Amino acid sequence: MQHIRNGSRRYDVTVAVRDSRSEPAAARQAVHDLVATDEAHIVLTMAGTQVLSTVADACEELGVPCLSTTFPWQAYVHSCGAAPGHSFQWTYHFAWGLDDVATAFAHMWEQIGVRHAVGCLWNDDLQGSLLRHEExxxxxxxxxxxxxxxxxxxYREPATDFRQRVDRMREDGADIVTSAASAADLALFHQQARQAGLRPRLITCSRWLTCPHTHTTTAPDIHAELADAHVATLVYWSSGHPYRSSLDGTTCADTTP
Structure with a gap:
């Protein structure tokens, strides 16, 4: 149990943790366990396309407040089967949008030139369809x-061949690539691009880059290939950020293992 103060009020808070195993069915069971066994009054979550929406749906069904983050709000709304402007009763999500990611990436592209042809490496999942959404x-x-x-x-994940895409990017003069690929798929793309003589000046990629790719795969060949690529991403949290919790005064540096 932790004791948290907010102004003059003190709250006794117990944190219970359940593992979703990154699977929708396990995530739904985790929510039910938190509510039935741990008597959770609020559920906090951060996850990917399928798991986060499953947690949110379960909380809506059970009437338990759910707070989520680290997931573009457009993807959150669509994964929950809603549309922008929809009002949820029990679930609350705060995060940047795909437009914010695009702005950050475009700013990086412009550090090496004003205008570019940018090759897109986007999958056939909800993530990819939203990245190419016209609005x-x-x-x-x-x-x-x-x-x-x-x-x-x-393209379908996991990818097996990017050579046709590499050829098209060369034809269109794409000297920059933007992606939300997995570490394995991005490594495959970079390998085949390198073999074809295409060396992107910059690859902007979100998704797995929010955490070190060493945490998502142990394959040394993937590590070696990506180490040779010019890959960059946006940073929305680090131990060096100068922020402090308004509840208990914890700093970003304090939360680093």
Missing amino acids: YGFTPVTSARGHTLVDLGP
Whole structure:
């Protein structure tokens, strides 16, 4: 149990943890266990496309407040089967949007030139479909800044061959690539691009880069391939951020293992 003060009020808080195993069925069971066994008054979650929406749906069904983050809000709304402007009763989500990611990435592209043809490496899942969405995706932001997206359509994960995409990117003069690929797929793309003589000046990638890729795969060949790539991402948290909790005064540095 932890004792937390907010102004003059003190709260006794017990934190119970359940593992979703990154599987929707396990995530749903975890929510039911938290509510039935641990008597949770609020559920906190951060996860991917399928798991986060499962947790949110379970909390809506059980009438338990759910607070989630680290997931673009457009993806959250769509994964929950809603549309922008929809009002949820028990679930609350706070995070940046895909437009914010696009702005951050475009700013990085512009550090090596004003306008670029940018090759897109986006999958056939909800993630990829939203990234290419005409209203909520990358295009409105990047085209307004003068960039041209070379979108060659969705690919299925895990990928087995990117050579046709590599050839098209070479033909279209895409010297920058943007992606939300897994570490394994991005390594495969970079390997085949390198073998074909395409060396992107910059690859902007979200998803697994929010954590070190050493945590998502132990394959040394993937590590070696990505170490040779010019990959960058946005940083939304680090131990060096100068923020302090308003509840207990904890700093970002204090939370680093």
